[in-house]
Amino acid sequence: METSGRVTVFHKDMSIIAALGLHPDVRVVFETHGMACSTCIGASMESIEAGAIMHRVEPDEIVAALNTLLPDLQAPDGKGRGEV
Numbered sequence: 281m282e283t284s285g286r287v288t289v290f291h292k293d294m295s296i297i298a299a300l301g302l303h304p305d306v307r308v309v310f311e312t313h314g315m316a317c318s319t320c321i322g323a324s325m326e327s328i329e330a331g332a333i334m335h336r337v338e339p340d341e342i343v344a345a346l347n348t349l350l351p352d353l354q355a356p357d358g359k360g361r362g363e364v
Contacts, residue, residue: 290302290350292327293329297323303346306349313335315332315342328346
């Protein structure tokens with residue numbers, strides 16, 4: 281899935297634990313939004329969307345913030361390489 285020439289890697293259906301494994305700053309994004317996911321047992325079972333809803337955070341806001349962590353996946357021509 282391509283968004284504005286940038287690859288979208290994180291998505292609402294992704295498990296929190298999978299997201300935490302993709303980039304070291306994912307924990308910081310979650311914590312900035314009041315989600316202490318890295319210390320929660322539910323991280324292995326819950327999706328980003330479910331965790332966001334539980335913490336009364338807009339899931340799309342979290343996903344957008346997470347996707348800003350991955351500018352290195354942008355191809356030299358400015359086009360995304362596709363969803364990972």
